Amino acid sequence: MILAGVDFRLRRGERVAILGPSGTGKSTLVQHLYQRLKSEAALCAQSQGLVEGLSLYHNIYMGALARHNSVYNLFNLLYPFKKNRLEVTELCRQLELDSPLATQVGRLSGGQRQRVALGRALYQEQPVFIGDEPFSALDPAMGQRLLELVFSRHATVVMVLHDKQLALNNFDRILGLKAGRVAFDLPSAEVDAAMLAEFYTGMEAPPRITPHDPLPLHG
Amino acid sequence: MFAKTVVSKAVPYALGYWQKMTIGLWLLACGCFMLADTEVIALEPWSELGHMLLGVLQPDFFATEYLLEALWQTVSFALLGVCAGLLWGAPLALVYHKPWVAAFCAFIRAIHEIFWALLFLQLFGLSPVTGILAIALPFGATFARVFHDIISLAPADTGQNLPAGTDMLSRYVFGRIVHVSGQLQAYIRYRFECALRSSAVLGFVGMPTLGFYLESAFKQGQYHQGGALLILFVLLIGSISYWCRARLLPLYLLLALVFLPELPAIDGHLIWRFLSQDIWPPMLQGVSHLEQLDLQRLNALGSWLFTLLEKQALPGIFATLILALVALAMTHVLTLLWLPLVSRKLRGKWTVFGGKAMLLVLRSLPEYLLAFVLMLLLGPSMLPAMLALALHNAALLIFLTTRQSDKLVVSAQFSPKLDNYFYEILPRLYPGVMALLFYRFEVILRETAIFGMLGIATLGFYIDSQFVEIRFAGALVLMCFTAMMNIGVDALGRKILKGQKVPLLGC
Known part of the structure; x- marks a missing residue:
């Protein structure tokens, strides 16, 4: 699916954050981008696609599937090679995942699972990183640290974020999507908090509450 | 302000999918049961059975x-x-x-x-x-x-x-x-x-x-x-x-x-x-060139096939289907009656343990043996075979279903009574049970084959007799008919169950 109102060009070495309310086509845009850049990009999708019954190690190793032939991959499934084990151990240390490599992913918490999915994308070792809310289940400080990890390993980064501050502080360029259209596409220096606040609230007519209607519980 | 009380007209109640399916299955099986040979011939088997029981006990x-x-x-x-x-x-x-x-x-x-x-x-x-x-x-x-x-x-x-x-x-x-x-x-x-x-x-x-x-x-x-x-x-x-x-x-x-x-040398x-010889119909044996295939031989082949179809294949298919359908419905009823008896939600630990031990015995025993014993009791008819199939398959179905039912979470007002069971637990298990049951139908059809060895005139009986009489061609043709019948039934079953999610354990 291609979004009608989006004209998006990505330059090499650029860091772009995509912001926007839910349901405006951010994930679609990211998927589309990935289809275009497949051969040199790693995708960390919102549907993590982790395999519950498989170990933490194997779930991260899956990122390296394309680098090896199938015999190597199948052997690794039965018994992990030392080289890969060391690489994944180091990656886990950076991702602050301290569970043993053999832990089944089904036993991990939401935040840990998200880092495993991130680890798998990093382990693809591609020049371009495309992420779809890869830190949504993490606290902001850890999000900041892991974002730096992503930057250190990828020259070009495109990321859907819901943490506005994280986007403003770290990215070169910010793309605001609303209702399937680009609302703004600016260098992050030209975007400020007030503008973003208006971007998020100004999209809908204010809810009409008549005196007889029950009050909305959660707004 | 009160709304006016409206007495609604009796709207005809539309039967659900599973209700139609259940009633249909039972009606079909009743019809088949009428057609089947199920005469009970009391045989005074008690002394023989006594010996058997003694044999198992000692x-x-x-x-x-x-x-x-x-x-x-x-x-x-x-x-x-x-x-x-x-x-x-x-x-x-x-x-x-x-x-x-x-x-x-x-x-x-x-x-x-x-x-x-x-x-x-x-x-x-x-x-x-x-x-x-x-x-x-x-x-x-x-x-x-x-x-x-x-x-x-x-x-x-x-x-x-x-x-x-x-x-x-x-x-x-x-x-x-x-x-x-x-x-x-x-x-x-x-x-x-x-x-x-x-x-x-x-x-x-x-x-x-x-x-x-x-x-x-x-x-x-x-x-x-x-x-x-x-x-x-x-x-x-x-x-x-x-x-x-x-x-x-x-x-x-x-x-x-x-x-x-030791593997005997393959000859x-x-x-x-x-x-090259034995598996061909008698009139084709010894034919080595196509020119030898004259009208006479082809005629003989045709009438041979026709006789086989008329005298063995069709009666065999008929008997097999009837036996299998009644056995299917019996399995269904038996499963529904038996399931609450071994449910942890309803019964104490020991009752369930005893029930499960009995299930183990029934599902371990080959149906052939069950039918053999039942035949001593009820005489030679289709009834022992039906019962044997139903007992064995119900035991297996319950074994597979209880694993699921014991994990179900019930509501707070659940009390261990049959009513609660039928309203709260069974409806959740039912699609799975039915899908398994239909999956088992293919197996039941296959298993009717071994009852042929006991003399019940299913397709298996005719195939077995062909082998005994060293008529391999006839046996092969009948085996093909068996396979086609099973494929047809399988296709029909898939059509009926289309859109229903079928659980995958079956035999």
Whole structure:
């Protein structure tokens, strides 16, 4: 699916954050981008696609599937090679995942699972990183640290974020999507908090509450 | 302000899908039951049954030196058969979506192990090859189908997240198979249990497994010995989870290969003779050139086929379908009645334990033996076969369903009464039970074959008689009819169950 109102060009070495309310086509845009850049990009999708019954190690190793032939991959499934084990151990240390490599992913918490999915994308070792809310289940400080990890390993980064501050502080360029259209596409220096606040609230007519209607519980 | 009370007109209540299905099944089975031969002939069997019971209560484990050997042969045929089946069936699962592969597998699967064994007996004699192939062929075809079904249900999102450029095989294994490897293993373990039963049953046609010694013990009235064999067999199946460990399997396989009975030299001449002469209809034997196929021979062939169809195939199919349909409905009723008796939600620990022990015995015993005993009680008719099939299959269905039902979470107002059971638990289990039941129908159809050996005029009976009379061509034609009937029923079943999610454990 291609979004009608989006004209998006990505330059090499650029860091772009995509912001926007839910349901405006951010994930679609990211998927589309990935289809275009497949051969040199790693995708960390919102549907993590982790395999519950498989170990933490194997779930991260899956990122390296394309680098090896199938015999190597199948052997690794039965018994992990030392080289890969060391690489994944180091990656886990950076991702602050301290569970043993053999832990089944089904036993991990939401935040840990998200880092495993991130680890798998990093382990693809591609020049371009495309992420779809890869830190949504993490606290902001850890999000900041892991974002730096992503930057250190990828020259070009495109990321859907819901943490506005994280986007403003770290990215070169910010793309605001609303209702399937680009609302703004600016260098992050030209975007400020007030503008973003208006971007998020100004999209809908204010809810009409008549005196007889029950009050909305959660707004 | 109050709304006006409106007395609504009686709106006709539309029956739901499962209600229609249930009532339809029962009506159909009642109709079939009228047509079936179910006359009870009281035979005064009590003294014979008394002896049998005594034999089971006082088993003589030292009556025969073959006891351990028979047990080992049973396990070894089952093990090798399942492995060979996996070797050819598992890869076919990857291409099972192609219609011709599915049809080929359905054909292989539709023919009972016993008939494969009867066929291979002509080729290889009483060699282990006969027993192993007889298990490996139908089991491989079943693996192909069920593995395909299981794998197709694996979530697809892992595959979408794999790096681009991953090779096909790795993509398949890491993206799909690892998701369902637990299910696949459970299914293989379950099929191994089935293979043990099949392996034992192969003894009835002369293979050196438990069935052979069981049959001779029972036929000669040596019930103490027969009782010992029966108890060992039930224990063997009941304890599978203790001795059949993944780590031990390579060891067992090695042992099975090392201690395989000696393979008699395969006589190529005999096999050639069988293929070039024996399996052709009588009027075609000795025809070596197409020119010899004159009108007279073709006429003879036509009338031979017609007689076979009229006198054996059609009556056989009719009897088989009737027997299987009634057995299906009986299984259904028995399952519904029995299920609450072994539910942890309803009964105490010990009642459930006793009920489950009985289930184990009933599902371990080959239907053939159940029917054999019931025939002593009720006389020779279809009734003992129906009951035997229903008991065995209901036991299996309940075994598979209780594992699910004990995990269900019930509402706070649940009290251990039948009403609550039928309103709260059964509705949630019912689609699964029904799907399993229809899945079992294919198996019931196949199993009617062995009742032919007991003299019930199913297709199996006619095939068996053709083999006994050394008319291989007739046997082959009837086997093809059996396979086509099973494929037809399978296709019909899929149509009926279309859109219903079918759970994948079945036999």
